[in-house]
Amino acid sequence: MTYEATRDRVETYFDKSATKVWERLTSDAPVSGIRATVRAGRDKMRDIMLAELPADLTGLRVLDAGCGTGAKAVALAERGAQVVAIDIAPELIKIAEARCPDRLRKQITFHAGDMLDSAHGTFDHAVAMDSMIYYSDAMLVSLLKANESRIRGKFVFTLAPRTPLLMAMFRVGKLFPRSDRSPVMIPHKTAKLASDLRIAGVQGKLAEVERVTSGFYISQCLRFGGRP
Structure with a gap:
C-alpha cells in the first residue's frame, strides 16, 4: 500500500468512524477501563515527548x-511556540479549534490535511504522536528523508515497538475484517529503521527516548535529528 492510500485510509477512519470516540478519549469524560489505560498511556507519552523540547x-x-x-499544540503554545497544528481529519481539527484557549489562538494555526506537506514550510522542531504508526519502514524512511531539511532541530515521534505482545495482537487483528475499525498499526524495530535510514543516506540520527506500556497502549518515543 502506498503512503497516499494509507493516509487516505487513516483520514476516513478518524474523520468518519472515530471522531466521537477520540473526542471522548481526549477529554475528562468517563471511559471504560480499557480506554482509561489508553488515555493514561497517551497522557504519559505526551509528557515524555514535550520534555524532549526546550x-x-x-x-x-x-x-x-x-x-x-x-x-x-496548546502545551507547545503555552511555552511560547508558534505552532502549526495539522491533522488529516477535518472533524478533529474542528474539535481542536473549539478547545483552543482564546489567549493562545494567535499562536496556533490549525490545518486539515497532510501533516508533512512541504507547503507548510520549515520548522525549528516537530512532534508527531501516534500519527506515523500506520506506515511501513520504507514509507517512514521516505518521509524522514524528505523532511530532514525542513526540521532544523528535533523531530520527536512515536511508533509501535515490535514486541512479542504487540506482534501477537497484530496477528490476531489481521484475522478480522477492518471495514469499521482502526487502520492497521505496523510494529517496528528501531535498529532496523535506523539501519534503513543510513542505507538511504539520511544524515539525521535516530534514537530511542522512552517506551510507554499502559494496558492496550504500547508506544515507543523516538527522537530524530537534533542533538542527543
Whole structure:
C-alpha cells in the first residue's frame, strides 16, 4: 500500500468512524477501563515527548503533525511556540479549534490535511504522536528523508515497538475484517529503521527516548535529528 492510500485510509477512519470516540478519549469524560489505560498511556507519552523540547520555545516555529484534538499544540503554545497544528481529519481539527484557549489562538494555526506537506514550510522542531504508526519502514524512511531539511532541530515521534505482545495482537487483528475499525498499526524495530535510514543516506540520527506500556497502549518515543 502506498503512503497516499494509507493516509487516505487513516483520514476516513478518524474523520468518519472515530471522531466521537477520540473526542471522548481526549477529554475528562468517563471511559471504560480499557480506554482509561489508553488515555493514561497517551497522557504519559505526551509528557515524555514535550520534555524532549526546550522549556522555552518563544519565537520558535513548531509542527504538531497529527495534532488530533489539540492538547500538544496548546502545551507547545503555552511555552511560547508558534505552532502549526495539522491533522488529516477535518472533524478533529474542528474539535481542536473549539478547545483552543482564546489567549493562545494567535499562536496556533490549525490545518486539515497532510501533516508533512512541504507547503507548510520549515520548522525549528516537530512532534508527531501516534500519527506515523500506520506506515511501513520504507514509507517512514521516505518521509524522514524528505523532511530532514525542513526540521532544523528535533523531530520527536512515536511508533509501535515490535514486541512479542504487540506482534501477537497484530496477528490476531489481521484475522478480522477492518471495514469499521482502526487502520492497521505496523510494529517496528528501531535498529532496523535506523539501519534503513543510513542505507538511504539520511544524515539525521535516530534514537530511542522512552517506551510507554499502559494496558492496550504500547508506544515507543523516538527522537530524530537534533542533538542527543
